Amino acid sequence: MNKKSVSFENVDGSGLIIGVVVARWNSDVTAPLRDACVKALQDAGVAESDIIVQSVPGAYEVVSGSKHLIDQHKVDAVVAIGCLIKGETMHFEYIADAVSHGIMTLNTASTVPVIFGVLTCLTEEQATSRSTGEHNHGYAWGQSAVEMASLKKK
Ligand code: DLZ
Numbered sequence: 001m002n003k004k005s006v007s008f009e010n011v012d013g014s015g016l017i018i019g020v021v022v023a024r025w026n027s028d029v030t031a032p033l034r035d036a037c038v039k040a041l042q043d044a045g046v047a048e049s050d051i052i053v054q055s056v057p058g059a060y061e062v063v064s065g066s067k068h069l070i071d072q073h074k075v076d077a078v079v080a081i082g083c084l085i086k087g088e089t090m091h092f093e094y095i096a097d098a099v100s101h102g103i104m105t106l107n108t109a110s111t112v113p114v115i116f117g118v119l120t121c122l123t124e125e126q127a128t129s130r131s132t133g134e135h136n137h138g139y140a141w142g143q144s145a146v147e148m149a150s151l152k153k154k
Contacts, residue, residue, distance in 0.1 A: 006140055013046035013146040015153075016076045019069035020051065020142075023082035025058040029131045033081050033117065033138035036131075040142025059084050059118055060095050063102030070112045077149035078106075079141045081117040083127050096120045113148035117141040 018041050022034045034053065041051050052073050056065040059082030066078040080103055086092040099118055106114045117138065121127040130137050 008143040008147060011044045011143050011146040012150065013041055013044035016046055016146060016149050017050045017052065017074065018046055018145050018149065019066065019073060019075040019078040020053045021062045021065035021069065021078060021080045022053065022055055023057065023059045023062055024055060026083040026085060026127065029083040029119065029127045030081050032131045032136060036136040036138030037079050037081065037117070037142040040139040041146065044143065044146045046146065058082065059099050062118065063099060063106065066106055066114050070110055075112060077113045077115065077145040079115040079117045079145050081138065083119045083121065085124060085127055086122045111152065113145065115141050115144045
């Protein structure tokens with residue numbers, strides 16, 4: 001196995017409700033990440049009606065979008081998807097820092113796992129290579145959500 005990837009065994013998502021929060025900024029990257037994530041959830045046996053996809057404006061909003069799904073939809077796990085691409089100003093640093101801390105805070109504030117699905121890339125090429133083909137990270141994020149949600153049921 002590639003050292004830069006992760007393996008999953010027997011992820012069983014039957015009976016789980018999983019939220020997927022997707023930022024619309026850089027949607028050419030976040031849409032394929034979302035699609036791969038949803039495919040992983042379906043492959044793991046999560047019912048289509050139990051996959052709740054919530055669109056939000058940008059990566060900064062994936063935290064409050066995740067909290068919304070936790071509070072209002074009683075999900076078993078959330079995948080928070082966004083894509084930050086470094087520009088000429090400091091936005092990348094501020095948003096990446098806020099989002100990573102925000103997601104960690106959600107993980108410690110409740111028992112609902114929130115999967116970190118935010119790409120923080122220096123170039124568009126990096127973002128494309130991580131959101132397409134066999135390197136599309138969205139699939140592993142979906143599997144991660146099922147695995148972590150299942151911990152509670154054990
Ligand atoms: C403002 C902004 C910028 C400059 N870049 C990105 C980006 O690369 N990726 C992303 O998801 N969002 C970006 N945003 C938007 C912020 O995440 C947020 O939506 C706005 O600042 C409003 O809170």
